[in-house]
Amino acid sequence: MKFRKKEAMACIALLCLSGCDKETYPPAKLVWAQTGTQPQEFFGHKAAAVGDVTGSGYDDLLVGAPGHSDRKGRAVLYLGSAKGLENDPLWTAEGENPGDAFGDVVGALGDINGNGYTAFFVTASEYSSATAKHCGKVYVYSGGPKGPSRKPIWTAEGTTPGELFGDCAAVVGDVNGDGYPDFMIGAYGFDQFRGKVYLYLGSANGFSKKADWVYEGEAKGDWQGYGIGPAGDVNGDGYGDVVLGAKYHSQTFRNDGKVYLFYGSAKGLAPRPDWTHSGETADSRFGHHLSGAGDVNGDGFADIIIGAPGYDRSRGRAYVFVGSPQGPKERPDAILEGQVTGESFGTDVASADDVNGDGYADVLASGPGYATFPGAANLFLGSRDGVQTRPFYREIGEGGGNSYGSIVGSAGDVNGDGIPDWFVCAPSFGSDPKEAGKVYLYEGAGLNESPFRFNLRRRSNHSMVGPGAAIRLGNDSLLLSLAAKGLSEEVKLEAEVKEAGQPFDGDNLIASDWVPAEKGILEMTGLAPGKAYRWRARLVFKNGRKASHWVVPAFWRLAGSPHFRTLH
Numbered sequence: 001m002k003f004r005k006k007e008a009m010a011c012i013a014l015l016c017l018s019g020c021d022k023e024t025y026p027p028a029k030l031v032w033a034q035t036g037t038q039p040q041e042f043f044g045h046k047a048a049a050v051g052d053v054t055g056s057g058y059d060d061l062l063v064g065a066p067g068h069s070d071r072k073g074r075a076v077l078y079l080g081s082a083k084g085l086e087n088d089p090l091w092t093a094e095g096e097n098p099g100d101a102f103g104d105v106v107g108a109l110g111d112i113n114g115n116g117y118t119a120f121f122v123t124a125s126e127y128s129s130a131t132a133k134h135c136g137k138v139y140v141y142s143g144g145p146k147g148p149s150r151k152p153i154w155t156a157e158g159t160t161p162g163e164l165f166g167d168c169a170a171v172v173g174d175v176n177g178d179g180y181p182d183f184m185i186g187a188y189g190f191d192q193f194r195g196k197v198y199l200y201l202g203s204a205n206g207f208s209k210k211a212d213w214v215y216e217g218e219a220k221g222d223w224q225g226y227g228i229g230p231a232g233d234v235n236g237d238g239y240g241d242v243v244l245g246a247k248y249h250s251q252t253f254r255n256d257g258k259v260y261l262f263y264g265s266a267k268g269l270a271p272r273p274d275w276t277h278s279g280e281t282a283d284s285r286f287g288h289h290l291s292g293a294g295d296v297n298g299d300g301f302a303d304i305i306i307g308a309p310g311y312d313r314s315r316g317r318a319y320v321f322v323g324s325p326q327g328p329k330e331r332p333d334a335i336l337e338g339q340v341t342g343e344s345f346g347t348d349v350a351s352a353d354d355v356n357g358d359g360y361a362d363v364l365a366s367g368p369g370y371a372t373f374p375g376a377a378n379l380f381l382g383s384r385d386g387v388q389t390r391p392f393y394r395e396i397g398e399g400g401g402n403s404y405g406s407i408v409g410s411a412g413d414v415n416g417d418g419i420p421d422w423f424v425c426a427p428s429f430g431s432d433p434k435e436a437g438k439v440y441l442y443e444g445a446g447l448n449e450s451p452f453r454f455n456l457r458r459r460s461n462h463s464m465v466g467p468g469a470a471i472r473l474g475n476d477s478l479l480l481s482l483a484a485k486g487l488s489e490e491v492k493l494e495a496e497v498k499e500a501g502q503p504f505d506g507d508n509l510i511a512s513d514w515v516p517a518e519k520g521i522l523e524m525t526g527l528a529p530g531k532a533y534r535w536r537a538r539l540v541f542k543n544g545r546k547a548s549h550w551v552v553p554a555f556w557r558l559a560g561s562p563h564f565r566t567l568h
Ligand SMILES: [Ca+2]
Pocket: 173, 174, 175, 176, 177, 178, 179, 180, 181, 182, 201, 202
């Protein structure tokens, strides 16, 4: 009796606490939303910032709707602009056959063929070839000034029936430091759900037809490759690193889940992982989704975030591990947790980039099961001590059954104000039409009173240099220009430029003279032909206050990919 009373009081205390909490979460600013057009379309089953596909200087958003038109599926590209995302899509593509589920996964690739525009991919994981039912297929489209290519420039298919090739896929940065981004594709259905991942290395000629590296699950039923994340450069050696998740692997407990981290090197990825970690309890499904978190504690090493939505009767948790020269530690550096049983917090986890411009990357973690599937999405801020465990923003879905928060992610900077935006997907949104799906875009404006950003431009015509773009030295050079609204003092621009495969170390900085902030410009000197480079920049202030944090080109912060290349 006594025990029950105590329990009831604890319940009341909890209710009060959650009630008080709710009032103190400021709402994020919703600036754009689009809904699906057909029943069962599942618009927003996946969405992704794909960078600047048309070279306009604004980041673009790609949305997948695998249920479209009898599950043929479609992918839709919305362009960024000074006013934010456009409402009418620039480009749409559909799957080849009913049942293909084209748009199952969509994502960015960067400039893989050196044409100066970013490419992206769309997967159809239930595509059937003549010989293998539901083997899956992945399509890569090139960017260009008028929009993406109509036809894919590269495709790859799974080889065994039921493999579901492409049910997860991601650009994993430049794992071998050759200056080209590399592409990982998962097939979790391979060999009775043992699962398998395939790595395609980039080159001047794009991706090879055959995978350059593969890794299989430890046991049947593991679902290896259901989670794939570009980790960024976790150990700071200049090579991009990769995390993989096998959420149904049983390491210590049944379905505790296991995550595998591989470090990049000049030779690419090793046959065995460099670090592994498994879930805390049975049915945690640790590694369901995982992602690079950006640099949440500002120490120059990329950090990772891993979801375990099944933890504690699907209350769910997400774990942040910070990078270091030795990689992540044995224990997590921060544990984020859902608020109620059944929330499935950690279903998706992602970097939000640095939403408030304080130099610490921020993260998103969501629980689409919150309160019987209205769902909830949370933004957590980074800090010198790592990710703060109390959400800064918390948004609840519009109604029951929407699964708001199934997918979350950074949208890059769709309106070019220097402040990253983020999106939340509710793929089951809608009663009329049913399960049409909806995607919401939020902006970080107002969080940062004096945002500044750096743009990379060609001296010849002042055109913006997109991620991975190529430049011919001799005829031309690269200028780093500062955009700093509301900053009136004199500043110096300071930049560090490193070849692909070389870490940032604070050496060999180049700097401008003292200039009024509105005239801030710096020529990128010391470049050699035929190389790929990464850069970061900061502001030094004349009035003696501390230099700004380092700014890395937003879209490529995570992947560790080169930012530009020089031609021979
Ligand atoms: Ca590479």
